[in-house]
Amino acid sequence: MKKIIFPLLVASLSSAALANDYLVDQKDKAFSKKSLKIKVGDTVEFRNSDPFFHNVFSLSDVKSFDLGSYAQGSSKKVVFDKPGKVEVECSIHPQMQMVIEVEK
Numbered sequence: 001m002k003k004i005i006f007p008l009l010v011a012s013l014s015s016a017a018l019a020n021d022y023l024v025d026q027k028d029k030a031f032s033k034k035s036l037k038i039k040v041g042d043t044v045e046f047r048n049s050d051p052f053f054h055n056v057f058s059l060s061d062v063k064s065f066d067l068g069s070y071a072q073g074s075s076k077k078v079v080f081d082k083p084g085k086v087e088v089e090c091s092i093h094p095q096m097q098m099v100i101e102v103e104k
């Protein structure tokens, strides 16, 4: 069994080591970054530091998602698996907008 499991473990560890994690905070009804450049395979964690709900979403072709509304102290993660531009918004606060550029 060990001979089969070991190479799989090494492969998953090495691909995880190449990908980066980024944190985007939500505070005072704003994203902590207006724009962010990441690479394919990277993860962005959207944290809510406001004492009210946010609902982060994107309708972009590159990555569309809807994280639902979540409270202060919570965070949700999104993995970006395709290159391109992703416009990120909050459905509760339309003035909250940011752009994530996913590079190959």
Ligand SMILES: [Cu+2]
Binding pocket: 029, 053, 054, 055, 090, 091, 092, 093, 096
């Ligand atoms: Cu919001």
